[in-house]
Amino acid sequence: MSLSHSPAADAATPAAPVAPAASADARPSGGLVVQYGEVRDIPLNRLKASPKNARRVGHSAEVIAARAASITHKGVLQPLVVEPEIKDGRETGYYLVSAGEGRRQALRLLAKRKALAKGAAVRCVVDTTNDPAEVSMDENLSREPMHPADQFEAFKDLAERKGYGAEEIAARFGVKPDIVRQRLRLGAVAPALLDLYREEALTLEQVTAFAVNPDPERQMQVYAQLCAQGRQPYAIRRAMTEMKVAADDRRVRFLGFEAYVAAGGAVLRDLFTPDNEGWVEDVALLDRLVGEKLAALAEAVRDREGWKWASAHLEFPHGHGCARIWEHLLPRGAEDIATLEALDAEARELIDQWADVDPLPPEVEARLTAIEDAREAIGDGYGFDADEKARAGVLVVLAPYGEARIDRGFVRPEDQPAPEPDDAAEVGADDADGLASGEGEGEEGEADAPWDGDDEADGGDEAGAEPAGDPAAPLPERVVADLTAHRTAALRDALAQDPDLAQLALVHALVSRVFGMGGAASCLDIRWGSRELGVYAEGIAESPAALAIAERHRQWARQTPTQPEDFWDFVIGLDGDSRASLLAHCVSLTLDGLRAWERRPVPVLAHVETLATALALDMRAYWRPTGRRYLDRVTKAQVLAAVADAVSPDAAARLSGLRKAEMVEAAEPLLVEAGWLPSVLRTARPEGEAAEDAAPRTEAIDEVEALAADEAGEAPALDPETMADDFDPGPGDEAEVAAMLAEAAA
Template identity: 70%
Template sequence: MTSPSESPAAAGADPVRTGGAASGLAAVQFGEVRDIPLNRLKASPKNARRVGHSAEVIEARAASIRHKGVLQPLVVEPEIKDGQETGYYLVSAGEGRRQALRLLAKRKALAKGAAVRCVVDTANDPAEVSMDENLSREPMHPADAYEAFKDLAERKGYGAEEIAARFGVKPDIVRQRLRLGAVAPALLDLYREEALTLEQVTAFAVNPDAARQLQVYERLSPHQLTPHVIRRAMVEDKVISTDRRAQFVGVEAYEAAGGPVLRDLFTQAGGVCWLEDVALLETLAADKLAQVADEVRSAEGWKWASASLDFPHGHGCSRVWERLRERAPGESEAINALIAEDAELTEQWADIDPPPPEVAARFEAIAAQLEAYGDEYGYDPGELARAGVFVVLDAYGEARIERGFVRPEDEPAPEPQDEADAADRQAADASDPDDANEDEGWDADASDGVGEVEEPAGDPAAPLPDRVIAELTAHRSAALRDALAQNPDLALVALVHALAVRVFGAYPVPTCLEIQWASRDLTQFGEGIEDSPAGRAIAERHRSWARQMPSEGADLWAFVVGLDHDSRASLLAHCVGLSVYAVRNWDRRPHALAHAETLASALDLDMRDYWKPTAVRYLDRVTKAHIAAAVSDGVSAQAAARLSGLKKPDMVATAEPQLVEAGWLPPILRTAKPQPQAVDAEGEGRQRGLEAPSEAEDALALAGGDPHEPPQHGGAADPASLSAEDEEQAAASLAAAE
């Protein structure tokens, strides 16, 4: 070994120089280049790096060394103890390479004593060498690295896995860099010039079509060049894998049919991709729906089945519903006996789980027998023979089956009009004196008292004149109004009957009450309304009532009368509920919308039971600022701060479970709590928010209600005369409404 006093520098041996001492140029390298055994290299205590390299970095260095060797010699100094060299060397620069070599030796990829090219530098201060090693290097620009990865893949033919092995990184990282390297060169140049950010370049790289990238860049204005807008524009002609059509068909089935898929390499949500052949996807969805429709038609015996992606609201069909089946003699008694036995066994063994084997077997036998008897409701065979089903795709990617629709051409022919009735009507027309006078041009007033004509006796069996009938029945109508007003119970029956006639209008309108009823189609305002929890509950409740309705309109009154009080109230609530229309859109209705808030408050409506802040329903459709504000409001300010810097998809994926778990709602979906009981000037108790028009209505009007809308009467205070307390109440009501 060479002692420090005998080192080349100390002994007068010049280090390698570019032009010799006379030139005055600095040395290219100090020290002697030696091959030193790996097991003779140690970490230097003078290393300026106190935080060591991560395991991932060491893995990457090891992979690089394994494929390309040590590209840069280590800088070392001899270890000195008691004034003598120990034979070991301390690594001043290259500790990461030393650890990578030791890792390879541990894995038997090289010998523990393998020779390592080193520069033995005793001229420079080791601590300064270590510091310079870590500070003087400048990493290459990311755009240069992306293009270098792309060049390696194209020129050498390496795939992502091969490149990953050679550089010690994950294949997914390589795929991302290759995708970024394929971004249009003009856009990468803008990134180098800092005219674009990495987030913007990443958004362009979602779609590798360079021409499309430039097209989107030129189309968007500078203030539109946000990552979210860019990403949306890059895939606007494609279908995301969370789309209902993709969920129904399945990405695997779509790919098996030859459909190209564009995968998102830059979000951590996982599984997100875009299906590029929209026509193929819709064909596959339509074919699968048609298969479902054919299976339903064959299995249930319908005349026809029609499949479509969306429900054809303008189908022009009438609808039939299930009816109570006629049971064979003794069947109902047998079914009731089985149900009673099941209830008795359930009560008897309620505290023992599981019950004894013989009891469990009896439960199964009862269930099998009840299933064999079939559902108590079903379609009439004649209706099945002329009706059909619509099979449509719901918002969650599942087939929804709507049964019992009758096309106009399949409607049963109306019964021919009774000839006797027609003859009676003709006779009545002929016997009406007023009509006869008009037909014959007879005018009693024109006779001037000369030769008065005696009125013919007529037929006592002939119908009364129309005008007389109208007058008499007008008196009867007035009497009915008065009598019904004095009988609230029967008035409720008549109201339920009149509403049911219109809600389940499969027959003429057999009611004398002029009750107007309408139900707006809410699906025009948003997707997924029919398949939401509220939509499904309404449809099931409607189906349950519809199948109990009598088939003939004349029997509907007896049906309503025969209901018990609770059932009749439930039917009324269903019919009234369908008429609610509280959508905020271009049609400004401040008083109606204020009443919707009053109604929600009275019902103590909790939208958390009906709506969740999911990506599809909310987060994907609002800005990152809205998402951060929602998390801050619903979770915590700290949770919102952790979203800072995330890309929109990652932000959505992180925020969604937190907001759903917290039960967060946008302010417009929150229900104001009912105000406590207040006492007015006359001492009469009243509940704020339950009278019409309420303070919320006045507040909405003050906040910009339509000045041309007619005033709503009902005792509301003049907004100009509101007290300070009332103004505070109006402001609170308006805030709740908005």
């Protein structure tokens, strides 16, 4: 934009007129004429828009406002070009603006704001020689805008030489201060990089990525480190901010930027990405502050609730070795019971009284809300008693989204209560151990012969008289075993004929295994186990499925008894639906669909698929194909195959020339948006239903390979040998990917 001295100065000092040429064909004999027309100061209210103006799409309101701001500080630097308005062969006294309509509108805006008189003098060139339409075209076509790099350095010069801040510069040029800050940051980019931008060796997006970090030395280091193919804007930005923590990191969310800055932490701001607060530069300080805040929270929970201990952790300490007790229903005090009964009675009375009114009067609605708040203040009655808190502790863990998760009721091994002695159980256990180890055998190691009833009791006399013995003495162990074997057989037969009781016994057995701390409390030999999945999938404890399971487990655990002998009465007391839900929860924890290094029977793995189909499992609700979860851990060929499968072969071909890190960064949003799943996570549909929209990975690779071959020169072809070299198969994938590579090679 060309701007000049003020109009007031122009009016005070009239310029000498320049004699116009008579016509375009009548050129002066002296040579080239610099300017056609007479320079005059014309009142603003005598200037009109020209119908011959070549620009049909007018200037935006923002552009006019920016020019008005510039004229306010520097005046009009370039005179307007006008022609007299002619009507009926006579001049009307008005002038039509051939060049400078934007400046005329900016002056009119200033006059409307009372910053300028409506008749203020405006320096104009009255050109009656040139074609006004051609003049208008030249005004818009002949000028070349300033190169952006020159703009950036000019803004930087104003800031450094005159000390102007972003707000002052913005006011003088009619732009937003944020735009000025961005240009100042771009002006601070290493001069060598700006020169490369002028030479078109770098794009504006690349320069913007370098400007994220204002350190010119670091910018040149990153430029030297990244090869030409790797200088994508996202790769540059990642390299410029490595060793820094982004604003959306869970530690920053938990602590807060304000607390970090208040502690003296440096922040790298990103002026070019919307809704991005920047990066934390002092990671050690961040970790220390987060650790201190977590530790303070843990201590506050311990002191407030009365636990024996509390510890804070950035990650959940798997393998902590602690037992777990769960909250349970505590006896209420008489005062709380009376308060709750009064609140319930009042709520019922209000509901009955206003049952036919909808909506409820505001005062009734407010009172019902207050009653509910009062109930919540008293609590639901679940918790831990003082003895439990005296031997248990709390884990405070930083969760994935920046909130602190408090897990209560962990008992360290040294704090676990010793089991109460049970003489009968101890004797039985000792005898069982003795039989298993061969104790009680003869000196030669041979087992005693079965008892035939003729053995004499200890203490028989030599005369052969049979001693009467003690009627209260316990039966011999072998007799007990014989009798209980018969009884067990009878119980099995009877239980098989009572399905309802069998289900109840199964639920009891599982519940005592899952929630009991004192060992099994069931005579059913149900071998319950639950494989620890965290060993195979890092961070799975924070996945949507694991969090839902944990919450479900917590809700059941708070209802189950604390003593094993009470489990039977608890299970009997449940209604049918609750018992079925509890059974489903316990059974679900035993499900093991893992395919790892061990060889599992084919029928077992087939049953996993059968259950998935029966449940209509859709893993898109539980899993996303992010870099961390999948793309970083597979080969480039598998990433391309996924993109071809989820989006299109053309999209995969466009990514095939990228390096692995760049390919992953570009592919991740495409796959997440498409809801793509690897074949191992897809669920087969029952017969008669439409198959899931997913093509085999081998077909996708063939399509990408064919497209790359057809468009050689635009996208490099996929090389089967490179695919094989990059291949790092996961457990159980060897045969599948080997076939895939063979097809691509063919």
